[in-house]
Amino acid sequence: MKLIHLYPREMNIYGDTGNVLVLRRRLMWRGLPVEVVPVSIGDRLPHDADILLGGGGQDAAQGEIGADFASRGAELRAMADDGVVMLAICGSYQMLGHEFITHDGQRIAGVGVLDVITRGQAERLIGNNHVDTPDAGRLVGYENHSGMTELGPGVRPLGRTAIGRGNNGRDHTEGAVRDNVIGTYLHGPVLAKSPRFADSLLQRALRRRGADVELEPLDDTLAEQAASVAVRRPR
Numbered sequence: 001m002k003l004i005h006l007y008p009r010e011m012n013i014y015g016d017t018g019n020v021l022v023l024r025r026r027l028m029w030r031g032l033p034v035e036v037v038p039v040s041i042g043d044r045l046p047h048d049a050d051i052l053l054g055g056g057g058q059d060a061a062q063g064e065i066g067a068d069f070a071s072r073g074a075e076l077r078a079m080a081d082d083g084v085v086m087l088a089i090c091g092s093y094q095m096l097g098h099e100f101i102t103h104d105g106q107r108i109a110g111v112g113v114l115d116v117i118t119r120g121q122a123e124r125l126i127g128n129n130h131v132d133t134p135d136a137g138r139l140v141g142y143e144n145h146s147g148m149t150e151l152g153p154g155v156r157p158l159g160r161t162a163i164g165r166g167n168n169g170r171d172h173t174e175g176a177v178r179d180n181v182i183g184t185y186l187h188g189p190v191l192a193k194s195p196r197f198a199d200s201l202l203q204r205a206l207r208r209r210g211a212d213v214e215l216e217p218l219d220d221t222l223a224e225q226a227a228s229v230a231v232r233r234p235r
């Protein structure tokens with residue numbers, strides 16, 4: 001498996017890089033070969049990627065990578081159409097959408113992989129959050145964003161948020177999905193406390209390669225204990 005880690009320096013708040021480590025480790029535990037390729041400003045995007053991961057960032061960091069990210073639009077859309085698995089957290093989620101207008105009016109162009117648009121507001125949505133997905137278990141994480149994201153008809157929500165504020169604090173949706181592309185506001189890193197969801201990403205990537213094997217079960221007792229403590233925390 002080839003994992004692409006987008007902008008590891010600029011887009012890594014609340015330990016989102018942990019998502020890369022979790023996937024890498026879950027593959028290694030099963031004896032499956034894995035390579036992680038960091039892609040920063042100006043680097044070539046490998047076209048044989050299986051999974052692409054991007055973390056959250058401050059508005060300023062999103063501005064810094066904005067032009068470089070936007071220049072990769074055609075490549076990223078082609079990869080998404082080709083079934084590459086993508087997990088984009090918060091700032092990267094916003095930038096996979098059509099655009100992000102920051103709270104102070106700066107327009108950061110997105111790449112239109114996800115049919116969502118985001119506008120910043122004065123109040124930030126902050127706190128613990130979790131969502132139940134229909135087919136990949138519970139995601140447990142933490143949100144902190146000024147951007148309010150509205151979903152278009154080209155995506156479906158990742159799940160419904162009961163306690164958190166999710167995409168926009170209004171419609172109880174959290175995240176967005178199309179094909180194998182998933183965006184979410186959940187930091188944490190989210191995959192550390194969502195082992196079933198982590199495996200569902202690996203399973204999608206293996207299936208796309210024609211290796212529709214069942215992943216060997218792992219002992220996720222600690223991750224599940226951490227998740228059950230986290231969901232009982234106050235928001």
Ligand SMILES: NC(=O)CC[C@H](N)C(=O)O
Pocket residue numbers: 013055056057058059062089090091092120144145146147148
């Ligand atoms: N946590 C994040 O990635 C924040 C994203 C964006 N800067 C916002 O505030 O909405």
